[in-house]
Amino acid sequence: MDLEKQKTLLGENFLRLLYRLVQSVKIHQDNNQLLLDCAKEFNEVLAPWWVHERSLMISMSRDRFYLEEEKLPYRRDNLSLVQEMLDYFKNRKLRGLRFFAAIKDASYDNILSFIRILNKAEGQEDPIDWLVMQLSKRKEFSWIQIEKGEETDLQEHDLERKELALKGYFNALTSLKELTDKLGSQKKVGVRKIKRIIQDMMDMHTEDKPILLSLSTIRDYHDYTYTHSVNVALLSLCLGKQIGLSKMSLRKLGICGLLHDLGKLDIPLDILNKPGRLSDEEFEEIEKHPLRSVKYIIQLNASNDFKVESFLPPFEHHLKFNLSGYPRLNRKKSQSLFGRIITIADVFDALTSARVYRPAPFSPDRALETMLEKIGEDYDPILLKLFINMLGIYPVGTLLKLDTDELGLVIESPEDSDKARPRVVLLLSDDQGRFRKGKTVSLEELDTQKGSYLRNIKKSIHPSAYGIQSAEFLL
Ligand SMILES: [Fe+2]
Ligand SMILES: [Fe+2]
Structure with a gap:
């Protein structure tokens, strides 16, 4: 088993046992056999970890659990457990627990009394400080360390991240506008800035793919070409990363995405924005x-190298997979890999954007469906499938009408469970029809009494139908 899988498995078992422990001590005395077995199993699950490591951190960030740096996946069968443990941590203002190898030698009584203290922390005026004080008083708890995390700290961190991402996005827009203006007025334009933009996007991807996908839902009706170009660069990068392109290739691909529509500069605006045929x-x-x-x-x-590497995909981006698009070629030569990637990103962003000639754009899931109809004709079949796999059936930013009459905006598509049941943020409207964020829920959540899903999708709607800009609620 590779290390990542091993970590995931350890994380899930570990969380499951921690959950069982915190629940069981509520009902059993310390000498209860079931409880002692549970403490024993807890220590056994950790044992392989101590072969190479001295400590193990389980932490919570943005409604996910992490084992060290590894994000624990949400799955249908662990969903309610994860949800309950998230609440458990939140109610105690716990950000994480760091266990040290010394737990190997801790008695089961010792482990159980730690769990009791942990349970008791809820309801204290300042749970986390109370917890730290309780544990620091007693040296038999040297195997555990509490990681504090005021909710506000976590939220601030989250805000900071999103703010930086947005700043990067608008910086990309400004730089692209500058470049276009200069080109239009025949001035010399260097490429240092746009290389920087792509590098920033790539750095962001390594840290946080959902944020990159959220950024790509930004729409600007008036400055369409610029937002469109930045979005195409973002989506192409994500798809390129998905197929395992090297960093160097990703850099080139991102630049091609950003520059693919430069030629629109020459199209008279009355043609570009013509409402009719x-x-x-x-x-x-x-x-x-x-x-x-x-x-x-x-x-x-x-x-010259830069130019040679960058011109072909923009040239090909309206050339379909079966070469039926434009520019019409005499010599039939298939599209390059970057050309095929950019074509997919380009059409997806175009279909989901409102334009003068198409005021009601496609909702992201409908756009993917429409594109699927032309798989193998307009789009490379493998790349399109990977693209859909990456975005999920309901891509980030899709607005869903639920059977509970609630509106949910997709914030994350499950990576490894039911892709038709994403995580959504509920949108609540006030008397004036303005929306604000409600709680975040997973559509995989079950009604434990009935055994059926709590919420089902009725249909998807384009956010613009409600005057909503998805990015506003995602970032
Ligand atoms: Fe184009
Ligand atoms: Fe385009």
């Missing part, structure tokens, strides 16, 4: 933009 001449004008993107990339003040 385009005439043949107007459409011809639109069809020129991939080649014009190439022209602008060649104009950049960058090395």
